[in-house]
Amino acid sequence: xxxxxxxxxxxxxxxxxxxxxxxxxxxxxxxxxxxxxxxxxxxxxxxxxxxxxxxxxxxxxxxxxxxxxxxxxxxxxxxxxxxxxxxxxxxxxxxxxxxxxxxxxxxxxxxxxxxxxxxxxxxxxxxxxxxxxxxxxxxxxxxxxxxxxxxxxxxxxxxxxxxxxxxxxxxxxxxxxxxxxxxxxxxxxxxxxxxxxxxxxxxxxxxxxxxxxxxxxxxxxxxxxxxxxxxxxxxxxxxxxxxxxxxxxxxxxxxxxxxxxxxxxxxxxxxxxxxxxxxxxxxxxxxxxxxxxxxxxxxxxxxxxxxxxxxxxxxxxxxxxxxxxxxxxxxxxxxxxxxxxxxxxxxxxxxxxxxxxxxxxxxxxxxxxxxxxxxxxxxxxxxxxxxxxxxxxxxxxxxxxxxxxxxxxxxxxxxxxxxxxxxxxxxxxxxxxxxxxxxxxxxxxxxxxxxxxxxxxxxxxxxxxxxxxxxxxxxxxxxxxx
Amino acid sequence: xxxxxxxxxxxxxxxxxxxxxxxxxxxxxxxxxxxxxxxxxxxxxxxxxxxxxxxxxxxxxxxxxxxxxxxxxxxxxxxxxxxxxxxxxxxxxxxxxxxxxxxxxxxxxxxxxxxxxxxxxxxxxxxxxxxxxxxxxxxxxxxxxxxxxxxxxxxxxxxxxxxxxxxxxxxxxxxxxxxxxxxxxxxxxxxxxxxxxxxxxxxxxxxxxxxxxxxxxxxxxxxxxxxxxxxxxxxxxxxxxxxxxxxxxxxxxxxxxxxxxxxxxxxxxxxxxxxxxxxxxxxxxxxxxxxxxxxxxxxxxxxxxxxxxxxxxxxxxxxxxxxxxxxxxxxxxxxxxxxxxxxxxxxxxxxxx
Numbered sequence: 001x002x003x004x005x006x007x008x009x010x011x012x013x014x015x016x017x018x019x020x021x022x023x024x025x026x027x028x029x030x031x032x033x034x035x036x037x038x039x040x041x042x043x044x045x046x047x048x049x050x051x052x053x054x055x056x057x058x059x060x061x062x063x064x065x066x067x068x069x070x071x072x073x074x075x076x077x078x079x080x081x082x083x084x085x086x087x088x089x090x091x092x093x094x095x096x097x098x099x100x101x102x103x104x105x106x107x108x109x110x111x112x113x114x115x116x117x118x119x120x121x122x123x124x125x126x127x128x129x130x131x132x133x134x135x136x137x138x139x140x141x142x143x144x145x146x147x148x149x150x151x152x153x154x155x156x157x158x159x160x161x162x163x164x165x166x167x168x169x170x171x172x173x174x175x176x177x178x179x180x181x182x183x184x185x186x187x188x189x190x191x192x193x194x195x196x197x198x199x200x201x202x203x204x205x206x207x208x209x210x211x212x213x214x215x216x217x218x219x220x221x222x223x224x225x226x227x228x229x230x231x232x233x234x235x236x237x238x239x240x241x242x243x244x245x246x247x248x249x250x251x252x253x254x255x256x257x258x259x260x261x262x263x264x265x266x267x268x269x270x271x272x273x274x275x276x277x278x279x280x281x282x283x284x285x286x287x288x289x290x291x292x293x294x295x296x297x298x299x300x301x302x303x304x305x306x307x308x309x310x311x312x313x314x315x316x317x318x319x320x321x322x323x324x325x326x327x328x329x330x331x332x333x334x335x336x337x338x339x340x341x342x343x344x345x346x347x348x349x350x351x352x353x354x355x356x357x358x359x360x361x362x363x364x365x366x367x368x369x370x371x372x373x374x375x376x377x378x379x380x381x382x383x384x385x386x387x388x389x390x391x392x393x394x395x396x397x398x399x400x401x402x403x404x405x406x407x408x409x410x411x412x413x414x415x416x417x418x419x420x421x422x423x424x425x426x427x428x429x430x431x432x433x434x435x436x437x438x439x440x441x442x443x444x445x446x447x448x449x450x451x452x453x454x455x456x457x458x459x460x461x462x463x464x465x466x467x468x469x470x471x472x473x474x475x476x477x478x479x480x481x482x
Numbered sequence: 483x484x485x486x487x488x489x490x491x492x493x494x495x496x497x498x499x500x501x502x503x504x505x506x507x508x509x510x511x512x513x514x515x516x517x518x519x520x521x522x523x524x525x526x527x528x529x530x531x532x533x534x535x536x537x538x539x540x541x542x543x544x545x546x547x548x549x550x551x552x553x554x555x556x557x558x559x560x561x562x563x564x565x566x567x568x569x570x571x572x573x574x575x576x577x578x579x580x581x582x583x584x585x586x587x588x589x590x591x592x593x594x595x596x597x598x599x600x601x602x603x604x605x606x607x608x609x610x611x612x613x614x615x616x617x618x619x620x621x622x623x624x625x626x627x628x629x630x631x632x633x634x635x636x637x638x639x640x641x642x643x644x645x646x647x648x649x650x651x652x653x654x655x656x657x658x659x660x661x662x663x664x665x666x667x668x669x670x671x672x673x674x675x676x677x678x679x680x681x682x683x684x685x686x687x688x689x690x691x692x693x694x695x696x697x698x699x700x701x702x703x704x705x706x707x708x709x710x711x712x713x714x715x716x717x718x719x720x721x722x723x724x725x726x727x728x729x730x731x732x733x734x735x736x737x738x739x740x741x742x743x744x745x746x747x748x749x750x751x752x753x754x755x756x757x758x759x760x761x762x763x764x765x766x767x768x769x770x771x772x773x774x775x776x777x778x779x780x781x782x783x784x785x786x787x788x789x790x791x792x793x794x795x796x797x798x799x800x801x802x803x804x805x806x807x808x809x810x811x812x813x814x815x816x817x818x819x820x821x822x823x824x825x826x827x828x829x830x831x832x833x834x835x
Contacts, residue, residue, distance in 0.1 A: 395493040426508055
């Protein structure tokens with residue numbers, strides 16, 4: 001009996017040490033990210049106003065094709081397209097891909113922009129569902145609408161890539177809002193380092209609570225809904241800390257589907273977006289890393305810290321849970337498809353930092369955290385763990401989490417300052433503390449659901465009901481990951 | 483107990499650090515809010531002052547006295563307004579600001595403060611002609627490290643008719659990590675247009691880096707100086723692919739029919755990007771003699787070449803369109819489709835073409 005008790009004690013200690021060790025390692029990585037992101041922000045301060053950006057970059061800015069896949073967006077599509085057409089950029093075309101919508105999305109576009117069928121010679125470089133027709137606008141030479149059979153977002157983007165002719169394309173969600181000078185800001189790495197830059201990600205922010213008119217964010221305010229507020233801090237951490245840090249060492253493995261610029265020729269070489277995965281945005285970036293590393297070509301996947309795109313965050317637990325489970329499933333699918341990257345020295349930092357991070361945070365993270373939440377209290381109840389140590393480690397774990405969230409807020413505050421009022425900052429500080437008590441655990445539960453769906457090979461996107469920026473209820477959407 | 487104390491101490495230190503950090507940031511924000519408000523007020527004052535000067539209103543210049551130390555704000559507001567205004571009002575504004583000593587403030591700002599502020603001052607100095615501005619800009623160029631700032635200064639020097647030497651810019655470009663930065667392209671383009679002979683000499687210099695030759699090839703074509711014809715024709719046969727492409731593009735911009743033999747030969751180049759560039763060039767120059775070779779390219783295995791060949795034939799008047807029509811009816815699988823789509827994009831049917 002004493003031997004069993006002693007064995008249980010040892011096992012409990014090993015599990016506790018493993019859970020604590022993994023947690024500390026994760027937090028250590030977050031601290032490194034914080035440092036790298038701070039260095040990146042300090043060295044590249046945000047650029048001045050749109051007019052000056054135009055003056056400096058317009059002559060050298062390469063043409064861009066904006067690809068906006070749309071599915072059942074009849075209510076919002078006209079305003080979204082109008083907003084895209086009014087972006088400040090010297091040479092761009094907007095390609096809206098109607099992905100077999102079952103509502104009147106195409107008809108709204110035809111009526112609003114006086115579209116007529118046109119012939120457009122295009123490359124069949126990547127496979128996608130058949131195109132039913134291509135339309136041009138009578139008074140908007142920049143607008144092309146592609147009507148195709150339904151095939152999902154990745155399929156629609158592949159069709160858009162084929163139809164586009166610009167050397168760079170911008171993938172986005174049709175219902176996201178872009179800053180008027182988003183393209184001018186995001187194109188900077190392509191202008192400064194045109195040979196090496198293959199992709200650029202941009203910061204996506206949460207638009208809930210902001211004042212929006214005619215597809216533009218006029219006034220930045222924190223959301224009034226608690227869930228959206230929690231996501232605001234989460235997005236700051238994801239973009240300003242994690243993405244910026246990994247891009248600084250060229251190990252960024254994800255560019256949000258809501259906004260990203262890509263060199264068209266390289267994406268075609270990589271085979272375009274992958275069908276049959278829910279994490280096509282992450283998958284594409286990993287494929288680009290592999291392509292360039294396999295070819296031993298110098299390259300850069302950059303990230304622009306300034307906010308360029310605004311998206312609507314779910315304000316409902318069920319919808320948010322589905323979204324998070326799907327994102328997690330996408331990360332696991334990408335990891336599985338490219339797991340060999342982890343073992344090959346030629347992938348360098350992408351393997352060690354990028355994939356090592358996915359392994360630690362996405363693959364092991366939720367399971368280890370669950371183990372921690374379930375087993376450690378059990379061991380404590382069984383009397384094999386000391387209460388004093390348990391409380392001390394819990395305290396460290398939570399305070400570390402708070403420091404990281406506050407750090408991300410500090411980055412935003414010291415370099416970007418997009419929330420205009422001091423009281424917004426106080427509110428977000430409170431949220432940065434609060435998210436560690438409940439929201440973080442809930443998120444972990446959703447991620448575990450993602451693991452379960454991944455193991456069951458579920459390909460469902462679920463539905464993402466948005467309220468719409470104009471206040472009208474919009475159709476179900478996929479929702480871009482941060 | 484020692485371990486436990488350590489863990490709790492870490493926890494307390496972390497909490498205190500987070501709390502202290504945020505309190506400091508919030509306090510800084512409160513102070514900054516006041517600064518921002520002042521900045522915004524000054525920005526509006528400057529904008530209004532500049533508009534009043536242009537409208538010839540009373541003591542408009544005097545009203546700027548309190549904000550004349552705000553060099554960056556003043557420079558940015560000035561640049562934005564001057565991008566919209568031309569003619570007499572512009573001249574009135576510049577001479578009033580010069581009399582007020584604003585250019586001197588910009589000259590001082592060139593060597594102080596943030597890069598963004600220096601850049602704005604450098605760009606704004608371009609509107610104040612004179613030796614003082616040129617000297618200050620040259621001195622700033624000698625010390626500037628940021629590529630964006632260097633290019634901004636070079637632009638201003640060009641606008642002040644005191645351009646830097648082309649060789650100097652090319653050396654600068656070669657020394658950059660991002661050596662082929664597109665930022666330098668407009669500057670080099672302007673310098674080549676102003677001094678094509680110097681550019682031709684540099685282009686012929688065997689010590690010149692590959693990237694610089696590529697940039698010069700396109701810029702020489704855009705300069706419109708026909709002396710560039712022969713060097714560009716030679717470069718179009720160079721072993722370096724990028725140089726061949728740039729030379730063909732340069733020839734396209736030059737639009738001289740004597741480039742015919744080179745372009746027709748490039749239509750059969752082994753590299754598809756060169757063939758594609760040659761198709762575009764044939765269309766732009768209007769080389770009717772290239773029509774049969776372009777028609778052959780409608781069967782090219784690479785889509786871009788077929789597309790560019792179709793576009794070029796469409797641009798070559800009746801002869802080109804007749805070939806397109808003929809290929810649309812009797813060509814191979816690829817050329818039939820390429821030719822019909824090229825006609826359709828121009829709103830022409832196979833029969834009507």
